[in-house]
Amino acid sequence: DVKVTQSSRYLVKRTGEKVFLECVQDMDHENMFWYRQDPGLGLRLIYFSYDVKMKEKGDIPEGYSVSREKKERFSLILESASTNQTSMYLCASSLEAGVGGYTFGSGTRLTVV
């Protein structure tokens, strides 16, 4: 089975801190994605990447950046954390970017205080 591992399950950070959320997949997938999920808003796409060193903005990229130096790892960076970035962050990977075959990690619940 494809496994997508997010480095932290729960994280508490202070306002203004730089935060790194790490995601690793073990099935040589080309595509990786970062979503955030908030009550009543569903999953919203932050950034995605089709290949190493490539990145594309999703629907809500403001306040975030990403890094993909290796195929298996996709990092989400909060440059200066703010309380409105308190959320559940979900990483996913897929062989294709279509509707089939996305595998998600278990999520990181980030609280910014």
Add this chain to the structure above:
Amino acid sequence: LAKTTQPISMDSYEGQEVNITCSHNNIATNDYITWYQQFPSQGPRFIIQGYKTKVTNEVASLFIPADRKSSTLSLPRVSLSDTAVYYCLVGALSGNTPLVFGKGTRLSVIA
């Protein structure tokens, strides 16, 4: 991805069959219909996918009429552990358009 419409929430008692319908009037010829399931505090997971007629696996069945403008996810004899949010997505299997999740259908199974 084609726009989809599904109920916001549903309730069911344990042991009942649950059918969740998804409307997708502007489905394209090469689009597939895919359902994901999300348990609380977990990421969504793929449960079933189909193109036409009926698909069945160990988790669910998917019924797709001939015009493909809607589809029905059927969960037989639900249990409390089937309480989750179910997302219907319609689009091509490949391409460069990431998945856009709607709000899904929140299924609550009651004892």
